[in-house]
Amino acid sequence: MPGRSRLDALRADCAAHGWSELFGEIYPHAGGPDHTALFLENAEDFEVELVAP
Template sequence: MPRAIHHWDLWVNDAALAADEWGWLLGEVGWEIDLPGQSWVHPDGTYLFVERSPDQVDELHDRLRPGVNHLALTVGTRELLDRVRAESTAHGWHELYAARYPHAGGDDHVALYLENSEGFEVEVVLAP
């Protein structure tokens, strides 16, 4: 079966900061650098690209407005999920719904919810 998503383009305000934050998280969950500081690729071929558009207006991302709310990534072990949680703050991410970890999405759903400095949310889900 071919992959469901070919790639994601994220337009960011600060490309260098985004490369640091996203690069750390994606590396932790098994993605590899494709173009240093710009894109990362998953073993299935899906890639994520971050850039600042030359035509971009300086406006903060707001995941609560119309558009994409968040991106969900998978991990294979609970130990990895816990490690990402423990190390995320040092890499520009802060935890959402911390009091309900790891079941903020429901009793049968194991996940970590993070938000980076530009307001992008990522749900890191333990794969079944």
């Protein structure tokens, strides 16, 4: 599954696996207009940024 489609699938499943989306109101460009990424946080305050090519 290529880039953005994979991020969309992960975004749809993140809550079921204990992750909350950060910056959802500006998904997928929270990192800027030329940066496609999904930002997540879990209950232990770990944050991850998943970047699509």
